[in-house]
Amino acid sequence: MGIQKVAFIPAVLTIIVTSITSASAQQVKLYNPIPLTTGNQVSDSLSDKDIPTGQGGFARDYLVQLRKGDNLAIDLSSDSFDSIITLLSPNGSTVAENDDGPDGSSNSLLFTRITKTGTYIVRVRSFGETGGGTYKLRVTRLKPVK
Template sequence: MTQAFAARFSFALLVPITFLTVSLTAMAARAQSPLYSPLAIPPSNEVTDTLTDKDIPTGQGGFARDYALTLNAKDQVAIDLSSESFDTIVTLMAADGSTVGENDDGPDGTTNSLLFTRITDAGRYIIRVRAFGETSGGAFKLKVTRLRPVN
């Protein structure tokens, strides 16, 4: 009789403890905010923003800010990044994190960046804005232009 009582008592304790553990885990999961959430490119396809030391650390002494946009297969885009505060680098990344294209200095001889690329796969892409070297950043302008495909 003692073993039967102990078995029922253990089971009676197991159910509430399991329920409490699952409830606390679910509440903690809901309380967490996403660690990585790129900003959306607005419908105007232009952004005026500021790169700061509160953005994503690059591991090279600088910081980066990410913007998300959806592109279609065969889209041709020009991504123009300019700043009077820092030497810009613009990177276009696919959803899997691979680099589609990158530009440090544009063709005009300045430290602004201009990237031209053709998209092969439709999907969500990330535009990463960062400063060259250990510069913390400053004000910048980002413009995405979809170019007309050549027939």
């Protein structure tokens, strides 16, 4: 019997270690922001597979490399949901946010100047429980008028 117990314990430990490793690997894959290049328009879709906001809606994040002094326009439009656009700094704080654009629509448009070089997050989300659907996102570096 002593041999059976010794043979059984390592199998249980292997299962526990495998379970912990699998759980850790799944956690890493849960949050995976999409790399974004400034100047390009992205057509995408927001769904219940994205990040829950805790307010009934969902969010999707994009990574963008920005430099100190960059002047940005971030434009988010959707016919499917009331959009909100948020720019998060490398430390996670909110740099700028916009709910409704200046045209009175539920699309979002924000302008901001970057004060520190780094990797920022552009967060696309729906307002409240307005759900999801297709959208277009564009991050543009503005050039000064000469």
